[in-house]
Amino acid sequence: MPDVREVIIIGSGPAGYTAGLYAGRAMLKPIIFAGFSSGGQLMLTSDIENFPGYPEGIGGPEMMMELRLQASKFGCDIVDKNVDSVDLSERPFKVNVGDEIHLAKTLIVTTGAEAIWLNAENESIHKGRGISTCATCDGAFFRDKEVIVVGGGDSAMEEATFLTRFCSKVTIVHRREVFRSSQIMLERARSNPKIEWKINYQVKSWLGMEGNFEGATLVNTESGEEENFFCDGAFIAIGHKPITNFLSGQVETDDQGYILWKENSMTSVPGVFAGGDVVDTRYRQAITAAGMGCMAAIDAERWIEDNAH
Numbered sequence: 001m002p003d004v005r006e007v008i009i010i011g012s013g014p015a016g017y018t019a020g021l022y023a024g025r026a027m028l029k030p031i032i033f034a035g036f037s038s039g040g041q042l043m044l045t046s047d048i049e050n051f052p053g054y055p056e057g058i059g060g061p062e063m064m065m066e067l068r069l070q071a072s073k074f075g076c077d078i079v080d081k082n083v084d085s086v087d088l089s090e091r092p093f094k095v096n097v098g099d100e101i102h103l104a105k106t107l108i109v110t111t112g113a114e115a116i117w118l119n120a121e122n123e124s125i126h127k128g129r130g131i132s133t134c135a136t137c138d139g140a141f142f143r144d145k146e147v148i149v150v151g152g153g154d155s156a157m158e159e160a161t162f163l164t165r166f167c168s169k170v171t172i173v174h175r176r177e178v179f180r181s182s183q184i185m186l187e188r189a190r191s192n193p194k195i196e197w198k199i200n201y202q203v204k205s206w207l208g209m210e211g212n213f214e215g216a217t218l219v220n221t222e223s224g225e226e227e228n229f230f231c232d233g234a235f236i237a238i239g240h241k242p243i244t245n246f247l248s249g250q251v252e253t254d255d256q257g258y259i260l261w262k263e264n265s266m267t268s269v270p271g272v273f274a275g276g277d278v279v280d281t282r283y284r285q286a287i288t289a290a291g292m293g294c295m296a297a298i299d300a301e302r303w304i305e306d307n308a309h
């Protein structure tokens, strides 16, 4: 059987690399399974202006490469493979990667979450360049521009309201008259003079050639009529999906699949910790993910000390 690692980290976004850096500096000789899309969500974005320490901003892939280097500098092994499944029924935990089995006293899960996209026609060519799923991240790039926000839940209302700080006009596109959002968020959006509404409409396709976003073709969900709606950008706010399938329900989650913390950053399984977007229904930022990666590594280190026998 392979050696038992003190800690195995699953995921290589800001949370995973930060956990690796802390666990490495604590001499825990961690291994990070970085996954097939190593570097995580920030590999998709060109400019990060809100991560402290980069006053001129930094490209996403560049920042993730630096985080990766920093983690490996402190002795973290980084393997660009996906974890297929884990067995948490007994300790040491088993981590299955292809036909290899790895053993660990503790696990840190930082597998992130994926924004749910509409997958309307032409969406892929405008992802990250015209269409975004994060107003906090990309809103400032749309100063004095007109944008649409697609969705009818709390996050759509919150993103639309937030975007009015920058944008000259924000139009909420929602496919039905009933809103999932709370009344208070809906009222706040309704009373905002910069917000307009396209109710009973959904996006059929996106307009413009690659690198030149022009708007959307909207279809009326009642009459079926189509119209072109021209604008400078679009924000899709129809939810996120945390990546937890490889856990096969062995760790307690909320009803949307986000991992729940039980004691500090520890999950319902003693010795299994989690951080970043896979637990975070609220902030979903690189800096908060990095902070939670740090918390998980410190908690894992203390747990190992307390449970060493």
Ligand SMILES: Cc1cc2nc3c(=O)[nH]c(=O)nc-3n(C[C@H](O)[C@H](O)[C@H](O)COP(=O)(O)OP(=O)(O)OC[C@H]3O[C@@H](n4cnc5c(N)ncnc54)[C@H](O)[C@@H]3O)c2cc1C
Residues within 6 Å of the ligand: 010, 011, 012, 013, 014, 015, 016, 033, 034, 035, 036, 037, 038, 039, 040, 041, 042, 044, 045, 047, 048, 049, 050, 051, 081, 082, 083, 084, 110, 111, 112, 113, 115, 128, 133, 134, 137, 138, 243, 246, 275, 276, 277, 278, 284, 285, 286, 287, 289
């Ligand atoms: C387009 C875009 C722009 C953004 N811009 C900003 C910004 O400007 N500022 C900001 O603060 N935030 C921004 N964000 C949000 C930020 O990217 C996330 O909050 C942050 O990346 C979350 O980090 P994380 O470590 O939790 O997860 P992620 O970055 O999602 O990383 C998850 C990791 O888990 C790995 N993984 C998944 N499943 C497995 C598996 N089975 N086995 C092994 N590995 C696995 C993936 O390969 C990936 O490496 C942006 C997000 C997007 C999508």
